[in-house]
Amino acid sequence: MNAVLQLRSASYRVKDAVLLDQISVDFRPGETVAIVGPNGAGKSTLLRLISGDLSPSSGHVQLLGRDISAYAPRDLAKRRSVLSQHVNVSFPFTVEEVVRMGGEGHADAESNGLIDSLLDEVELAALRHREFPTLSGGEQQRAHFARTLLQLALGERTHGKGVLLLDEPTSSLDLRHQIKLLDLARSKAREGAAVIAVLHDLNLAARFADRIIVMKKGTIACDGDATTSISAKVMADVFSISAPIRQTQQALPFVLQQDMTILDRP
Structure with missing residues (x-):
């Protein structure tokens, strides 16, 4: 299947700091991809390149065979949707009004039925008229x-x-809502979307993703299924952790913090 997103030798620098170095990777429709790695590995920077929020210092990022920078913002918004790490809403919008912002540029008639079903899916239907700043952090994230x-x-x-x-x-x-959110995201991939998520929890990544990309110092250290990307070697080389790799009944790898030993290396 043809890639919906392609990065070719994409790098990103801020002055003398190289945040991403010569990244080449494809993302296909219908797959779920988790991006993991230690702090400062370049995970969020990679996602911002993919989204078109940042432009590469060198190399190329293409969406549907076209350079992502060639899309007007409104056209780009119709082809990719982004849940950022930090989204602040200080004004007293209701939950429903915040969700409705995702339908900007579309008639209310198109959005109304979808809003009802989405509020049910994220378990916020009972709070649809609550002012957004009164919600907990988790409830805001779900909205x-x-x-x-x-x-x-x-x-x-x-x-x-x-x-x-x-x-x-x-x-x-x-x-509960960690699992529910990622299961909902997986369902969008099963319907044909490409779903890419930055995650810190390796066990959630294994449950969620068809592929796991492991980042280290601005490069891709590993790109494969959960068994390939969550291994004793990757744990040691990338995370500086020694831990046994266990398996679920579904043969998915998982690690326990109780088993982890910090390795004496930077």
Whole structure:
């Protein structure tokens, strides 16, 4: 299947600091990809290049065979939807109004039914009229996720299956909603979207992703399925951790913090 997103020798620098170095990778429709790695590895920077929020210092990023910088912002928004790591809403919008922002540029009639179903999916229907700043951090995250899904769904109606980008989407969620959010994201991939998420939790990454890209110092250290990317060698070489790799009944690898030993290396 042809790639919906392609990076070719893409680098990103800020003055003398190289945040991404010669990244070449493809992302295909219908797959879920997790991007993992230690702090400062370049995960969020890579996602911002993919989204078109940043332009590479060198190399190319293409969306649907076209340089991503060639899209006007409104056209880009119809083809990819982004849940950023930090989204601040200080004004007293209601939950429903925040979700509706994902339908900007579309008629209310197009959005209304979708908003109802999305609020049900993220379990916020009972809070739809609450003022946004009164919500907990996790509830706000779920509302922003619904907004992102609304944007994706409306864009797909006119432009075909799109790209869903998630930057640490589970950081403020409880265990139930971490799993529910990622299961919802997986369902969008099964419907044909390309879904790419930056995650810190390797066990969630293994549950969620068809592929796991492991970042280290601005480069791709590993790109493969969960068994390839969550290994004793990767744990040692990338995370400076020694830990046994266990397996679930579904043969997915997982690691326990109780088993981890810090290796004496930078």
